[in-house]
Amino acid sequence: MNSLKHERKFGFESWDKEKINKVFSFAQDYKYFISENKTEREVVKTLRRIVEKQGFVEIDAKDYTQNKPKKVFKVNRDKSIVLGIFGKKPVKEGIKMVLSHIDSPRIDLKPHPLYENEKIAWFKTQYYGGIKKYQWPAMPLAIHGVVVLENGQKVEIKFGEKEDEPVLTITDLLPHLSAKQMEKKLEEAVEAEEMNVVVGSVPTSNSKLKTLNSKSEEGKDLVKLGVLELLNKKYGIIEEDLVSADLEIVPAGKARDLGFDSSMIGGYGQDDRVCAFTSLQALLSLDEEKLGQGVVLVFADKEETGSESNTGSLSSFIPDFISEMLFLEEGKHDENLLRDCLSATKAISADVTVAYDPDYTSVFDPQNTARLGAGIAVEKYCGRRGKSGTSEASAEYLGEIRRIFNKKAVLWQTGGLGKVDLGGGGTIAVFLARHNMDVVDAGPPILSMHSPFEISSKIDVYSCFEAYQAFLSS
Ligand code: MN
Ligand code: MN
Numbered sequence: 001m002n003s004l005k006h007e008r009k010f011g012f013e014s015w016d017k018e019k020i021n022k023v024f025s026f027a028q029d030y031k032y033f034i035s036e037n038k039t040e041r042e043v044v045k046t047l048r049r050i051v052e053k054q055g056f057v058e059i060d061a062k063d064y065t066q067n068k069p070k071k072v073f074k075v076n077r078d079k080s081i082v083l084g085i086f087g088k089k090p091v092k093e094g095i096k097m098v099l100s101h102i103d104s105p106r107i108d109l110k111p112h113p114l115y116e117n118e119k120i121a122w123f124k125t126q127y128y129g130g131i132k133k134y135q136w137p138a139m140p141l142a143i144h145g146v147v148v149l150e151n152g153q154k155v156e157i158k159f160g161e162k163e164d165e166p167v168l169t170i171t172d173l174l175p176h177l178s179a180k181q182m183e184k185k186l187e188e189a190v191e192a193e194e195m196n197v198v199v200g201s202v203p204t205s206n207s208k209l210k211t212l213n214s215k216s217e218e219g220k221d222l223v224k225l226g227v228l229e230l231l232n233k234k235y236g237i238i239e240e241d242l243v244s245a246d247l248e249i250v251p252a253g254k255a256r257d258l259g260f261d262s263s264m265i266g267g268y269g270q271d272d273r274v275c276a277f278t279s280l281q282a283l284l285s286l287d288e289e290k291l292g293q294g295v296v297l298v299f300a301d302k303e304e305t306g307s308e309s310n311t312g313s314l315s316s317f318i319p320d321f322i323s324e325m326l327f328l329e330e331g332k333h334d335e336n337l338l339r340d341c342l343s344a345t346k347a348i349s350a351d352v353t354v355a356y357d358p359d360y361t362s363v364f365d366p367q368n369t370a371r372l373g374a375g376i377a378v379e380k381y382c383g384r385r386g387k388s389g390t391s392e393a394s395a396e397y398l399g400e401i402r403r404i405f406n407k408k409a410v411l412w413q414t415g416g417l418g419k420v421d422l423g424g425g426g427t428i429a430v431f432l433a434r435h436n437m438d439v440v441d442a443g444p445p446i447l448s449m450h451s452p453f454e455i456s457s458k459i460d461v462y463s464c465f466e467a468y469q470a471f472l473s474s
Helices: 017-036 040-053 179-183 207-214 222-235 239-243 270-284 317-330 335-343 358-363 395-407 429-433 458-473
Strands: 071-076 080-085 096-101 106-117 120-128 141-148 154-159 197-200 245-251 256-258 264-267 295-300 346-349 376-379 412-414 438-443 454-457
Touching (some): 017 256, 017 264, 040 071, 040 080, 040 141, 040 270, 071 317, 080 270, 080 317, 096 270, 096 458, 106 222, 141 239, 197 222, 239 245, 264 458, 270 295, 270 438, 270 454, 270 458, 295 317, 317 335, 346 429, 346 458, 395 458, 429 438, 454 458
Parallel strands (some): 096 295, 346 438, 376 412
Antiparallel strands (some): 071 080, 080 295, 106 120, 141 245, 376 438
C-alpha cells in the first residue's frame, strides 16, 4: 500500500547518483537547444532537420497509399510544426498528443522601425506577450528573424549572439535623475513607446548618399543612413524591406548553469521550449514497433498572444494534420472519422507553470503550488477567478495520468497559478478541449517566469522528458 499521507518528493533528495548523472547530461543538450533556437522559426528549422534525419516524411500532395510512411510531419509557414507516428491501433480510434508552444515573450520591431534621434539610430518596437517592461532595458539584446525582399527572397538575420559580435540594447534612466520615475507604478515606469533599441551612431561617410539625402534636408538622418548602408551591405536589404519582416529582439547570449552546484538552468524562453525539447526527446525515444496508439506532437506558435494567427493553435492546421494521417490510413477524407479520432484523443498541454518563490509568498497557496526540483507539475485547471476561461481535466483523466506516471515512477507534483482571485492565466488546453478530447496541463515549474532569464531545475526538465515518454508510450 502507498503511504497514507501524500508528500512531495524532491529529485535531488530521492534519486541515486546514476540517475542524477543522466539528469545532468540531458540538461547539457537542453541548454544547447535553447541557446541555439530562440525563436519559433529557429525551433522549426532545427526540428525539421532532426526529424528528417530520423526518417520522418513530410506529408504533401503525393499519393502515399502504396507505401504508407510510418512517421510523418508537416511544417506550417516555417513557424509551427506537427509530428506524427502511426501506432498499431487505427488513428480513428484516437491518438496521444503532446502540445507545446515555441514562441516566447519578446520585443518585436514595428513595421517602420528605424529612425534617428540625437545622432543615434534606433528601432521602434512593440512587445510580444506578457512581459514586465522594466526588465528589458540596460541589458545586451540580439535580433533574430527574417526579412522578405520584394522579389520574395528570404533573408535570415541573427545578430548579437556570437561572442565577438556587437549587441543591441534599450536604454534606462540613471538613478540620479530617476526620482520621478521611481515614484511611478512598476507598470508605467518603462512605457512601451520608450522601449526603443539603440542600433548605431556613426553617420554615413558615403558622399553619394549624403548628396542624395541633402536634397530633402542637409545633414539629416546621416546616422540612420549609416545603419541602412550597413544593413544593405550585410543582408542586402533596403528600408522598405523591413515592412515585410518578422524581426524579434531577444536577450543575447547562451543559457547557463545556475547555482554553485549547477543544479538549475537560467536562460531566456524556457517557456515553452523546455516542453518542446523534452517532448521531442520523448517522442524520439519511443520504440515505434511497440506503439499501441498513434502519437502526434504539436509545436505551436503565437501562444503568448492568445493562439490566434494561422500558426497558432486556434488555426485548423492541427486537425488538418490529423485528417492527413487519417487519409493515409483510410484512403479517404471523412469528417466523421476525424471527429471520432479527436474525441477519443488524450492530450497533454505541455506548458510551464509557476514555481513557488519564497520571496513572494503572499501570492501563493503553498500547499497547491509546484516546487522547483519536485518534478513535472500537473495542473487540473488554470484560468482566473472562479475557474473562468479554463479547461478543467476530469477526475477520471487525472486518475489515468496519475496511474501512467506512477507506473513508470515519474517524479510529478501538482501545480496551480497562485492564490485564487490574484490573477491567473491560460494555456493551449482550452483550444484542445474544444475538439472534445481529454486534456491536462503538465510541465515544469519555473522561477522568474516570462522574464529575460527564466529558471528551471534540471530535475524538472528531466522529469518532463520521462513524463511525456510514459504518456506517449502508455
Ligand atoms: Mn507557456
Ligand atoms: Mn507563457
